Amino acid sequence: MAEVEQNQVATSNAVFPEQTLNGVRYHVVHREGIFEHIKSAVEQGHGGDIMNVNIHAMNLAYTDSYFRSILNNSDLVFVDGAGVKLGCKIAGLDVGQRLTPADWLDELFEICSEKKWPIFLLGDIDEMGARFEEAMAERYPGCPFAGRHHGFFDREGEENEQVIEQINSSGAKVLLVGMSMPIQEKWIWDNRHKLNVPVKLATGAFHRIFTGDIDRAPKWITDNGFEWLYRLAMQPHTWRRYILGNPLFMWRVFWHHVLGRRFKDKNA
Numbered sequence: 001m002a003e004v005e006q007n008q009v010a011t012s013n014a015v016f017p018e019q020t021l022n023g024v025r026y027h028v029v030h031r032e033g034i035f036e037h038i039k040s041a042v043e044q045g046h047g048g049d050i051m052n053v054n055i056h057a058m059n060l061a062y063t064d065s066y067f068r069s070i071l072n073n074s075d076l077v078f079v080d081g082a083g084v085k086l087g088c089k090i091a092g093l094d095v096g097q098r099l100t101p102a103d104w105l106d107e108l109f110e111i112c113s114e115k116k117w118p119i120f121l122l123g124d125i126d127e128m129g130a131r132f133e134e135a136m137a138e139r140y141p142g143c144p145f146a147g148r149h150h151g152f153f154d155r156e157g158e159e160n161e162q163v164i165e166q167i168n169s170s171g172a173k174v175l176l177v178g179m180s181m182p183i184q185e186k187w188i189w190d191n192r193h194k195l196n197v198p199v200k201l202a203t204g205a206f207h208r209i210f211t212g213d214i215d216r217a218p219k220w221i222t223d224n225g226f227e228w229l230y231r232l233a234m235q236p237h238t239w240r241r242y243i244l245g246n247p248l249f250m251w252r253v254f255w256h257h258v259l260g261r262r263f264k265d266k267n268a
Contacts, residue, residue, distance in 0.1 A: 021084070029096045029097070053080065054079075055087075058252075090250075101201070109140045113142035118170065119136075120174070122176065125151075135212075146172035147172070149163055168195065173198060178206060
């Protein structure tokens with residue numbers, strides 16, 4: 001896949017500078033900037049392929065050239081995670097604002113309620129989709145819910161086409177893709193030209209946080225950069241991601257941005 005050289009991403013109201021960390025490009029954006037970008041994408045009918053990077057994403061993208069290319073070419077990529085923010089600080093790079101989806105998606109739902117933008121959830125099992133739909137109806141009754149579909153389908157061939165048709169015919173303006181990383185990002189990218197939904201957000205397990213099925217760390221923990229430690233305590237099976245992944249990410253930051261060893265894309 002050919003790389004696309006870009007220096008900045010523009011909406012009708014804002015221009016977001018780009019930075020590159022460990023070979024991965026991200027945008028320097030603040031909370032209001034994301035909402036402006038989403039509004040612009042809905043109005044224009046395109047430009048809303050929105051991804052995020054945390055340490056796990058950075059580590060995956062370091063060795064997965066296709067995933068890295070997706071991040072480097074998506075319409076908007078924001079920093080989600082105190083670890084990446086710290087890495088950027090060590091590297092002397094601007095971040096803008098750390099924008100964990102759980103901190104701002106509620107405000108997006110308020111905007112969707114006001115503007116009557118229907119949302120669609122793709123991911124997880126049917127039971128969790130139903131719980132999310134019920135929670136949305138209770139908390140945001142004015143927000144149109146276009147539909148939902150579980151995430152356990154054949155992502156190639158006829159079944160995939162049927163899922164795309166369901167989403168397209170739903171009239172959704174915002175698509176939440178809640179799968180694991182990088183499956184969700186690759187699905188959005190691979191199907192972006194088939195989907196007529198202007199805004200496509202990779203949201204992971206956000207819907208489970210929204211329904212209360214996953215407890216989020218207290219605010220004093222998230223504000224001080226230790227949400228990963230809380231998640232590790234709650235989900236010890238993820239220990240490799242944090243105990244091994246966090247030091248590996250920081251070493252790569254040191255190697256490329258402190259020692260100045262150039263990132264070499266073996267697939268370039």
